[in-house]
Amino acid sequence: MYHIEPGDALIVVDPQNDFLPGGSLAVPEGNRIFEPINRLMPFFSYVVATRDWHPRDHAYFQANGGPWPWHCLAGTQGAQFSPLLHAEQIDDVVSKGTDPKTDGYSGFAATDLAEKLRMHGIRRVFVAGLATDYCVKATTLDARSAGFDAIVLTDAIAAIDAAPGDAERALDEMRASGAQFTRSADLAL
Ligand code: VGL
Ligand code: ZN
Secondary structure, eight states, X not given: OEEOOTTEEEEEEOOBGGGSTTSTTOOTTGGGGHHHHHHHGGGOSEEEEEEEOBOTTOTTBGGGTSSBOSOOBTTSGGGSBXXXXXXXXXXXXXXXXXXXXXXXXXTTTTSSHHHHXXXXXXXXXXXXXXXXXXXXXXXXXXXHHTTOEEEEEEEEEEOOOSSXXXXXXXXXXXXXXXXXXXXXXXXXX
């Protein structure tokens, strides 16, 4: 059982239309994240959402020789936060993936996320959002590297799972970094 305390932040990773059913890079179970996220946000003193925010010439698009279909082009409808998210509960938004040459999976990569967290006195982050095997994993690993305690909300994440086992391997990597895991129902509010 974890207690939410001052010094805790909730990071909501990429809750964007393109990653949800009907979107161009849909995570099959993506909509499962919204019930726990919306329920928990009011209990955190600081809630930050990341958004994948790519230029058209991003090297990771298939059209440019990379692995991914078009998704989260900066400023498009697909890059908007899902209407299922209670966006009025978000204190800050961090755009990532804006550099055309790097994957931009992590909310900490070439952003001011670590500074924002420190400015708000955050020592521990709870991580939710999409996708478990890419941006949730990368954000959690970088949170650990930046010196934050990290707790992943297992019912508030969902995986692309392009290769079977990707989600499990992602959880193993996060665990090996020192991240912990809990279900949102096991948080003391
Ligand atoms: C993501 C693949 C490409 C993610 C972003 O948000 O997990 N995955 N860009
Ligand atoms: Zn992307």
